[in-house]
Each structure stands twice: as structure tokens, then as C-alpha cells.
């Protein structure tokens with residue numbers, strides 16, 4: 271049954287709100303775009319709106335943790351809660367922004383997607399106006415090795431200017447534009463990396479809530495083995511990266527250890543488990559919404575283990591971001607069969623401290639809700 275038929279709230283992943291549609295009618299051609307750019311100081315306008323006294327502050331729900339933990343599934347489910355909007359992996363927005371032919375989650379090239387076109391028109395006067403330096407800053411200066419500079423701004427004036435001033439302001443303007451065009455009060459970003467989380471945490475215009483998503487490291491290792499095509503590139507065939515057991519285990523351990531280490535810097539952080547999500551998605555979504563101060567969510571898009579998904583405007587993520595219609599949610603236990611004993615033991619040998627801490631050892635799976 272479709273969620274609209276169930277009558278629980280309105281869809282949250284709506285391509286664009288009425289106001290935005292009206293604005294789209296007047297989207298200018300190249301010449302008009304230049305005029306708009308000259309008269310608009312977009313970031314300043316958006317930031318003033320974000321911090322206006324007496325106004326409800328927008329929440330950003332950041333999914334933190336290792337790769338291949340089901341963050342796209344979680345983001346897509348949360349994005350269907352009324353008042354929530356899933357942006358995808360915001361850290362990767364620079365690829366579709368500066369590269370031709372990369373698809374938005376709605377199936378349209380990002381550069382012509384009505385949602386993101388309107389976001390960048392409001393925030394910057396158009397996508398062309400965004401400084402390409404942002405891409406360089408994200409990929410060169412937001413690496414794990416720079417975490418000390420991220421956490422302690424006094425250490426480097428140059429880094430502070432690049433990241434804490436320039437990059438943060440652009441990211442903030444994008445988020446504010448997404449909030450305005452979607453007309454939602456909660457934005458979801460599944461970038462997962464600690465460094466992107468810290469940047470958002472230091473932007474004072476939003477209330478950041480962090481979901482630390484954890485999944486059994488053996489299942490994650492198996493996911494890294496699978497050959498999956500990336501669907502967002504139309505001009506070339508690109509596959510999701512595949513890495514070895516050792517590398518995937520090291521990545522899992524490092525990302526989760528860093529996630530634990532930065533918890534003292536985060537005001538709101540809730541740990542959730544992939545296994546809970548796929549075993550009981552409704553209860554898990556309720557717990558998440560309750561934890562971020564959004565009780566009684568409308569979950570009409572969920573019928574037992576089936577989610578009825580609409581198109582969304584996501585940037586980057588697992589291929590599930592392109593799926594629409596009924597999607598079965600079930601635990602992915604393929605690793606039990608596809609990894610042999612030696613491979614399972616190797617993953618555990620690397621990751622056992624946090625596997626025990628999270629309750630995966632000696633059991634093969636955490637019980638629901640523990």
C-alpha cells in the first residue's frame with residue numbers, strides 16, 4: 271500500500287515546493303543569470319535568515335560511521351518522514367556540480383535538476399557562480415590527517431580561513447537553500463566521514479544531530495567485495511570501489527574509532543545499528559525521531575518490511591538512491607555464506623575490540639534493541 275493511500279502525512283521527498291515551482295518559471299537565461307548574480311549577496315541573505323531570532327532552527331541529521339553500513343537506505347527511509355529531506359552525501363556534491371552528466375537521485379542530470387538548480391540560484395545566483403576551489407578544499411584539506419586542525423582552529427590561520435570560513439560558508443548556504451526549497455525542518459546528510467561531521471558541527475546556523483550508524487564488520491567486508499555499478503555517471507562506466515578484507519576491516523575500525531573519539535565534541539549523538547534498522551525499520555525510525563526531538567513521525571510509507579519510496583534529490587550514495595516504488599527491507603546476511611572461515615576470522619582479528627564493544631562478538635548478530 272502506498273503511503274499516501276495510508277493517509278499518514280504528506281510526502282517529504284517532494285521534487286519541489288510550490289514557491290520553488292513559481293520561482294522556476296522565472297529562471298533566467300544566461301544574461302538574466304548574470305544580472306541576478308550582480309545584485310544578490312546570497313550567502314549573507316541565507317545566513318541572516320538562518321539565525322533570525324525567534325525562528326525555529328533547522329536540524330541537520332548527519333549519518334556518521336564507516337562506509338557500506340546501509341547509510342543510503344537509512345537516509346532514504348528518514349527522507350520519507352514528513353518534514354525531513356534527504357540530501358544524499360553532501361561531501362560529494364562537488365562532483366555533480368563541476369562535472370557534466372552526473373545524475374541527481376531523481377534521474378535528471380544534477381545541473382538541470384529543478385530542485386538543486388533552485389537551491390543554487392537562491393544561494394549563489396546559479397551553479398556557475400560556486401567557486402571551484404571548494405572541490406579542492408574538500409578533497410585535499412578535509413582528510414583525516416587534518417583532523418587536529420579541524421578540531422583546534424587556533425593551530426593554523428590558513429586552514430581556518432579555508433575551511434572554517436570559506437568552505438563552511440558555502441556549505442551553510444547550500445544547506446539553507448535546500449531547507450528553503452524543500453520546506454523541511456530536518457535535512458539529512460549521509461556523508462559519514464568524521465571530518466565532514468566536524469565542519470557541520472562548527473556551523474552555528476543549524477542544530478546538528480548525529481546518528482552513528484554501526485554494522486557488523488564482516489558484512490561490511492562482504493559488501494566491499496561486491497561489484498556494483500555506479501548509476502549516476504552517464505558519460506562513462508564507473509563501478510563502486512572494491513577493496514581487500516584487510517583494507518575494509520582497517521577502514522571499519524578507523525572510522526568507528528574516530529566516530530567514538532569525536533563524540534565529546536558533538537552535542538547530540540545517537541548510536542544505531544544496521545541490524546536493528548533492517549529487522550524493525552518502523553521502531554528504529556521512531557527511536558531516531560524521538561532522539562532528535564521529533565516525536566510521533568508519520569511513517570505511512572512503511573508497511574511492515576516494505577517501504578514505498580518516491581524519487582529523491584540525492585547527491586551521491588548507494589544505487590538504492592535511484593529506486594522508487596516498493597522496496598523490501600531485509601537483513602543482508604550474504605556474508606555468512608560468501609565469506610569463508612578464514613576471511614571471517616581475518617576481519618575479526620582486525621576489528622575485535624570494537625566488535626566486542628558493539629556486541630557483535632561472540633554472537634554473530636546483535637539482538638534487536640540491545
Ligand SMILES: [Zn+2]
Pocket residue numbers: 374375376377378383384385386582583584
Ligand atoms: Zn533531482
